[in-house]
Amino acid sequence: MGWELRDSGLKILLSKRVPKEIKAHAPAAIASFLGRNGLGIEDIRHYLLHPGGRKIIDGFEASFALTRNELGSTRSVLRKHGNLSSATVLFVLDEHLRAGHGKRGDLGLLVAFGPGFGCESLLLEWGARAARRERPATEAPVEAAL
Secondary structure, eight states: OEEEEETTEEEEEOOTTHHHHHHHHHHHHHHHHHHHTTOOGGGOOEEEEOOOOHHHHHHHHHHHTOOGGGGHHHHHHHHHHOOOOGGGHHHHHHHHHHTTOOOTTOEEEEEEEETTTEEEEEEEETTOOOOOOOOOTTSOOHHHHO
16 A cells, blocks of 8 residues: 555556455454554444445455444445545534434444555544543633633
């Protein structure tokens, strides 16, 4: 995986080995990531995958025994936008959330693959509220500090 600089911009370069490499190495990488969080693949209800191409999606589905429907948002974004590099996974997240998938307490896995064959993973929880930091009484509001 990499990039070629052209007069028209960046062109993504993908080896035909990429789907095989994902199928061979993604399960262990994902299991390790989930294990560090005290989880297993059976705990995940939502899969949001970087839409790198049909063969990559097919390989990921096969590796994790997923149905076509479980990567529906991924396939939809690939159809609509193509592969816009690893950040395309944010389009997948947006589509998944807009469709109203998920209920409070569900866990999701967001995965992107990038140049140099990096694998970025993010664990999601539906309905969880981020802890808010209380501002000390002596701290000036941001607007006043500007």
